[in-house]
Amino acid sequence: xxxxxxxIFITNDDSIYAKGIEALIEMVRPIGDLFVVxxxxxxxxxxxxxxxxxxxxxxxxREEKGLVVYGxxxxxxxxxxxxxxxxxxxxxxxxxxxxxxxxNSSINAVYSGTVAAAAEGIFxxxxxxxxxxxxxxxxxxxxxxxxxxxxxxxQTLNKGLPENICLNVNFPKLPxxxxxGIRLCRQNRGAWAESIERRIDPHNREYYWLDGGxxxxxxxxxxxxxxxxxxxxxxxVPLHFDYTAYEALNYMKTxxxxxxxxxxxxx
Amino acid sequence: xxxxxxxIFITNDDSIYAKGIEALIEMVRPIGDLFVVxxxxxxxxxxxxxxxxxxxxxxxxREEKGLVVYGxxxxxxxxxxxxxxxxxxxxxxxxxxxxxxxxNSSINAVYSGTVAAAAEGIFxxxxxxxxxxxxxxxxxxxxxxxxxxxxxxxQTLNKGLPENICLNVNFPKLPxxxxxGIRLCRQNRGAWAESIERRIDPHNREYYWLDGGxxxxxxxxxxxxxxxxxxxxxxxVPLHFDYTAYEALNYMKTxxxxxxxxxxxxx
Numbered sequence: 001x002x003x004x005x006x007x008i009f010i011t012n013d014d015s016i017y018a019k020g021i022e023a024l025i026e027m028v029r030p031i032g033d034l035f036v037v038x039x040x041x042x043x044x045x046x047x048x049x050x051x052x053x054x055x056x057x058x059x060x061x062r063e064e065k066g067l068v069v070y071g072x073x074x075x076x077x078x079x080x081x082x083x084x085x086x087x088x089x090x091x092x093x094x095x096x097x098x099x100x101x102x103x104n105s106s107i108n109a110v111y112s113g114t115v116a117a118a119a120e121g122i123f124x125x126x127x128x129x130x131x132x133x134x135x136x137x138x139x140x141x142x143x144x145x146x147x148x149x150x151x152x153x154x155q156t157l158n159k160g161l162p163e164n165i166c167l168n169v170n171f172p173k174l175p176x177x178x179x180x181g182i183r184l185c186r187q188n189r190g191a192w193a194e195s196i197e198r199r200i201d202p203h204n205r206e207y208y209w210l211d212g213g214x215x216x217x218x219x220x221x222x223x224x225x226x227x228x229x230x231x232x233x234x235x236x237v238p239l240h241f242d243y244t245a246y247e248a249l250n251y252m253k254t255x256x257x258x259x260x261x262x263x264x265x266x267x
Numbered sequence: 268x269x270x271x272x273x274x275i276f277i278t279n280d281d282s283i284y285a286k287g288i289e290a291l292i293e294m295v296r297p298i299g300d301l302f303v304v305x306x307x308x309x310x311x312x313x314x315x316x317x318x319x320x321x322x323x324x325x326x327x328x329r330e331e332k333g334l335v336v337y338g339x340x341x342x343x344x345x346x347x348x349x350x351x352x353x354x355x356x357x358x359x360x361x362x363x364x365x366x367x368x369x370x371n372s373s374i375n376a377v378y379s380g381t382v383a384a385a386a387e388g389i390f391x392x393x394x395x396x397x398x399x400x401x402x403x404x405x406x407x408x409x410x411x412x413x414x415x416x417x418x419x420x421x422q423t424l425n426k427g428l429p430e431n432i433c434l435n436v437n438f439p440k441l442p443x444x445x446x447x448g449i450r451l452c453r454q455n456r457g458a459w460a461e462s463i464e465r466r467i468d469p470h471n472r473e474y475y476w477l478d479g480g481x482x483x484x485x486x487x488x489x490x491x492x493x494x495x496x497x498x499x500x501x502x503x504v505p506l507h508f509d510y511t512a513y514e515a516l517n518y519m520k521t522x523x524x525x526x527x528x529x530x531x532x533x534x
Contacts, residue, residue: 047315048377049342055466055474075316081477085461110315110386110508119377123458147532155526162515164456182530184519186511189431191390194352199322207322210348234530238519240512241377244453248429248505252451259422263449263501265414 005066006093006157008032009083009126013043013076013100013113016061016069020099023142024131025067027149028096031157033066035092037083040071044102048116049075056082076117084124094157095121098131098169099145101138105170105225105235106188106214118166119241127156128166134229135173144176148234152182161238168237172229180232187237188224189217272333273360273424275299276350276393280310280343280367280380283328283336287366290409291398292334294416295363298424300333302359304350307338311369315383316342323349343380347387361424362388365398365436366412368405372437372492372502373455373481385433386508394423395433401496402440411443415501419449428505435504439496447499454504455491456484 008028012021016038025034037058051074062069070087072079076097084092097117104112114130121128129152133145152169161167168187172179194212201207221227225235253260275295279288283305292301304325318341329336337354339346343364351359364384371379381397388395396419400412419436428434435454439446461479468474488494492502520527 042320045317045319047313047317047344047383049314049316050312050378050477052312052477053309055468055476057472057474077314078477081461082463082475086463086465086475107390107508109510111317115510116314123374148530151530151532155523159523159526162512162518165512165515168510176532177534180531182527184516184523184527186513186516187509189509194348196349196353198353201322205324207324208349208353209322210317210319210345237510238512238515239510240515241374241510242454242456243376243382243435243504243506243508245429245432245505245507246453248432248507249451249453251429252505256422256426256451259426260449260451263415263418264447265418265443267444 006032007090008034009088009092009095010034010036011076011079011097011117012038013046015039015042016071018101019138019140020101020142023099023146024096027146028153031153035088036069037072037079037087039074039076039079043075043113045111046075046113047111048077048119051075051078058082058087076113077120080117080120092126095126095128096131099142100132101140102132102136103134103170104130104132104168105229106190109168109187109239115168122164122166127161129156129169130166131169133171133173141175144174144179145171147176148179148182152236165238165240168239170225170229170235172232172234174232178232179234183228183233183235185223185225185228185235185237188221188226191215191217273299274357275301276355276359276362277301277303278343278346278364278384279305280313282306282309283338285368286405286407286409287368290366290413291363294413295420298420302355303336304339304346304354306341306343306346310342310380312378313342313380314378315344315386318342318345325349325354343384344387347384351391359393362393362395363398366409367399368407369399369403370401370437371397371399371435372496373457374459376435376454376506382435389431389433394428396423396436397433398436400438400440408442411441411446412438414443415446415449419503432505432507435506437492437496437502439499439501441499445499446501450495450500450502452490452492452495452502452504455488455493458482458484
């Protein structure tokens with residue numbers, strides 16, 4: 001008898017042991033056959049880092065009907081590369097990354113290993129979604145994320161996604177009944193304001209911890225992921241990884257045109 | 268007597284000992300006062316990774332008129348954060364990253380620590396440029412890069428850059444006299460096709476090396492960075508880090524409108 005469930009590839013940046021990946025497995029277990037490859041250590045803020053200097057290891061940790069789980073020593077993007085190139089036995093219908101402990105809205109998308117894994121998924125032409133919950137607690141309540149995330153996954157499997165696009169989904173830190181619904185939105189403008197903490201070690205040498213706080217550069221906007229989350233909605237932002245700033249390119253094509261035309265150095 | 272030279276912040280992802288960072292220093296030494304913070308180890312393919320689990324260290328390696336050099340144990344983005352938040356004594360006019368040994372055109376921009384450092388520069392509102400040479404040789408010829416890079420830096424200091432935009436500059440692997448000039452262009456579409464190498468270690472356990480080759484998804488295009496480089500030109504692409512896929516957002520706003528409207532789960 002043929003198994004008609006779609007194959008869903010799952011990864012995560014908080015490690016294979018995080019509550020968030022368990023929540024993601026619970027979210028889609030009724031929908032698909034799951035193939036999980038995630039790091040055995042936390043890989044927060046690893047962005048799109050790839051391991052080139054060290055060999056990668058992967059070992060099967062669990063195998064049962066509809067679920068295979070591998071632990072890996074790499075970054076989230078390594079897990080996707082190794083998983084999709086080498087470990088899976090057939091092509092997944094969907095890649096899911098998360099559920100991250102902590103928001104990946106706004107500029108956090110740039111730093112996030114969760115989002116990078118979804119980006120790598122679309123580089124393999126697999127429709128991909130990054131899920132994050134706006135709570136850093138290791139014991140966060142994922143019940144709202146599970147219920148709403150399942151709706152988003154079902155919609156994606158039914159409708160598909162535009163080519164070369166992944167979804168960045170953030171859940172507000174609210175119980176299920178207080179979540180207002182889902183909003184399609186754009187990435188908010190903002191940045192991290194760094195506060196470096198300088199300390200002295202027992203050997204009298206200085207060292208630094210990076211820390212900081214998020215600064216919202218457009219707190220009045222209503223169509224962004226930050227605005228949706230602040231109003232109790234789940235934010236869904238379609239992302240692409242063509243970094244070209246087309247408006248700026250057009251501006252420079254005009255304002256730097258002499259520079260471009262006369263750019264050859266003749267000796 | 269007041270020193271009127273602009274302060275230029277420099278970093279790199281091939282390490283403080285790479286020939287490429289020496290070339291970058293040579294490029295702009297006549298133009299500015301230089302403040303260098305770069306990793307003491309190679310940080311290739313670290314993308315926008317930030318070190319949160321370990322403390323950062325920085326030590327002054329060199330100080331002379333117009334040049335200060337710090338070595339740091341962090342990623343390129345760590346070097347920018349620590350450098351701009353803690354180590355510099357005044358605000359730089361420009362941040363330069365590179366010159367990377369190896370191309371950062373097309374999709375490489377996503378993986379690149381060199382480009383990520385320039386991105387981080389604009390998050391600090393410092394105009395930023397990433398420079399890369401299309402040669403992985405540790406002994407590459409940077410003479411063309413130095414001459415043309417200086418022109419690009421002078422133009423940027425004179426004209427400024429659009430807000431929230433950094434430049435991604437790639438130099439073809441050509442001697443100075445064979446470089447055709449500079450082209451403003453967009454990021455080429457492409458991806459890495461992975462070829463994972465599986466090996467067995469002396470303890471009979473398997474491990475993997477990531478490897479692969481670049482696949483150009485639009486080899487016929489003439490307005491991209493890849494096309495410029497293939498024709499002997501230096502490619503200059505203005506980048507931004509709003510990942511929102513606006514066309515896809517508009518498409519989904521129409522095609523997912525019922526889903527969005529009826530998204531609240533009522534119990």
